[in-house]
Amino acid sequence: MPNLAWLRAFEAYGRTGGIRRAAALIGIDHSAVSRHLKALENLVGVNLIDASAPGGLTEAGLHYYHTVSDALSAIEAETTRLRKARRDRLTLWCVPGLAVRWMLPRLRGFTDTFPDIALELRPSDAPPDPRDAEVDGDVRYYRDGGAAAAMVRSNELARPSVFPVCSPGYLATLPPLASAGDLLGARLLHEESDIEWRDWLAGQGISLPGDALPGPRLWHAHLVLDECRNGRGIALTNAFLLGDDLASGRLVRVEPQAKPFNEVSLGAYFLTMRAERWSERPVALFRQWLKAAMTSDLGGDF
Incomplete structure (x- = not known):
């Protein structure tokens, strides 16, 4: 099978009728075009180039040029079609x-x-x-x-912003909240770690010791929210993950009785x-x- 670079050089030569013009067409040095043409002739075993002939090709070269040109045009067209479909x-x-x-x-x-x-x-x-x-x-x-x-x-x-939510039933089991610190007595739901709850509580002005916060680690946000909808604790979430949970009343925001929690983005x-x-x-x-x-x-x- 001929090297594709040889075929491109040959097709450009057949189209333009000159080595330098072919080189300019495909953007390589004219000496590279000459080497590619010679390598192609050596491979097929016949003369393809005749600078004295009209178009610069022998009879065999002209026939081969049409075959190569049609093949490269078909490849180009199909490549264009695939790229357009991809776009x-x-x-x-x-x-x-x-x-x-x-x-x-x-x-x-x-x-x-x-x-x-x-x-x-x-x-x-x-x-x-x-x-x-x-x-x-x-x-x-x-x-x-x-x-x-x-x-x-x-x-x-x-x-x-992230904020705590729970089911109405779970909220009814909680004592009135005076501050964010009161949430530490509730069942907090975590993803893979307690880092989000720690950072959110820090945003409320509460610093915690190094001990891990209690509550199950569920790894995925959708599992945390499912557990929350089932009335099994309080989750930290944001509005994009809640769908219509708040509007439907499946979940409610957990807020203290006095002033709202500080807005925190993580x-x-x-x-x-x-x-x-x-x-x-x-x-x-x-x-x-x-x-x-x-x-x-x-x-x-x-």
């Missing part, structure tokens, strides 16, 4: 809680507005490998100080995307839609 598709990963509780109910707004963009949403606890060309982007919550550089380009979408949601696709139409449109939707909801009662 019209958007593969997005997302942390599961946000995907299920917030994004999925709103995605129809994007797909109805841009029906030509095929959107694929994959919930995943872990961010994708940035080397995976099949993944265009990822939406994920990063705690302050964490790395949001899973891909080359990133954009902060929203920085929601991190932000980021959209990270492949750098080479950052400005392409599907990616740019989705970035703008997602940022607007999250900003709008963060400022409203949802």
